[in-house]
Amino acid sequence: MADAALDAVRRELREFPAAARELSVPLAVPYLDKPPGPLHFYRDWVCPNRPCIIRNALQHWPALQKWSLPYLRATAGSAEVSVAVTPDGYADAVRGDRFVMPAERRLPLSCVLDVLEGRAQHPGVLYVQKQCSNLLTELPQLLPDLEPHVPWASEALGKMPDAVNFWLGEAAAVTSLHKDHYENLYCVVSGEKHFLLHPPSDRPFIPYELYTPATYQLTKEGSFKMVDEEAMEKVPWIPLDPLAPDLAQYPSYSQAQALHCTVQTGEMLYLPALWFHHVQQSHGCMAVNFWYDMEYDLKYSYFQLLDSLTKASGLN
Numbered sequence: 001m002a003d004a005a006l007d008a009v010r011r012e013l014r015e016f017p018a019a020a021r022e023l024s025v026p027l028a029v030p031y032l033d034k035p036p037g038p039l040h041f042y043r044d045w046v047c048p049n050r051p052c053i054i055r056n057a058l059q060h061w062p063a064l065q066k067w068s069l070p071y072l073r074a075t076a077g078s079a080e081v082s083v084a085v086t087p088d089g090y091a092d093a094v095r096g097d098r099f100v101m102p103a104e105r106r107l108p109l110s111c112v113l114d115v116l117e118g119r120a121q122h123p124g125v126l127y128v129q130k131q132c133s134n135l136l137t138e139l140p141q142l143l144p145d146l147e148p149h150v151p152w153a154s155e156a157l158g159k160m161p162d163a164v165n166f167w168l169g170e171a172a173a174v175t176s177l178h179k180d181h182y183e184n185l186y187c188v189v190s191g192e193k194h195f196l197l198h199p200p201s202d203r204p205f206i207p208y209e210l211y212t213p214a215t216y217q218l219t220k221e222g223s224f225k226m227v228d229e230e231a232m233e234k235v236p237w238i239p240l241d242p243l244a245p246d247l248a249q250y251p252s253y254s255q256a257q258a259l260h261c262t263v264q265t266g267e268m269l270y271l272p273a274l275w276f277h278h279v280q281q282s283h284g285c286m287a288v289n290f291w292y293d294m295e296y297d298l299k300y301s302y303f304q305l306l307d308s309l310t311k312a313s314g315l316n
């Protein structure tokens, strides 16, 4: 009897993603030609938890005309920034049986620009990606070039962003599949970003495992070693690379359906809270994103339930 009930729960969980997709997940990420007003943004996108790419939302930012690698050098080259350094471009990702975080180096922005422009070499792959409002804390020189928030989004959400992050890195820098509890307005100022997305409803097909955390350390000789973070608790993370999924190990993932989109210069992606995302970029891509904390409402609770049932039923 208990086995029959468990099988029934698993069957429901496997059928849930397709049912949810049919009701509310688009086949491709839709485009808007101009920014929506607060009411439309909330009604058509935030409330139904649907992504979209918004054009002509940034054209009034001086950054769109100004930002280039030479401009960043002239304006903020001496600013010290926190840089994620990894041997293979993957910061915060599963490697073997560890969840590995990047080596963090404090470097003048000009050193990063030297590497991006091919004037200098640095071991590993560099990514300016510190998600602690690094634009405000590390690069205030760039603030006059953009708005400190997205007014129609702040009005719709009834709050200001929790973080405004600046992203600049090499083409090899990749962000592994994960989700956040933020409504994310992701603005590409120069270059392009490639997003692979899964709606939260795909959770039953997305594997999580618990990993011992470790951090890369960069030795004086320029090689990397992994050092366990013994004081830290195990970290739940997605072991699967959606670009080359190991379907022998994670067969359910073949039933998940990714959406792919490229966010071009001047475009803004609205990435709703709890959507899984994996991100790649063109070399030297410059981006800024605004993280607005999500509402911890019934939608959030339902997702937590889906997450707990997926785990408890041993689906992955």
Ligand SMILES: O=C(O)CCC(=O)C(=O)O
Pocket (backbone or CB within 6 Å): 167, 174, 175, 180, 184, 186, 193, 277, 279, 280, 289
């Ligand atoms: O741009 C990236 O590499 C990652 C962006 C991301 O994960 C986020 O904005 O939450």
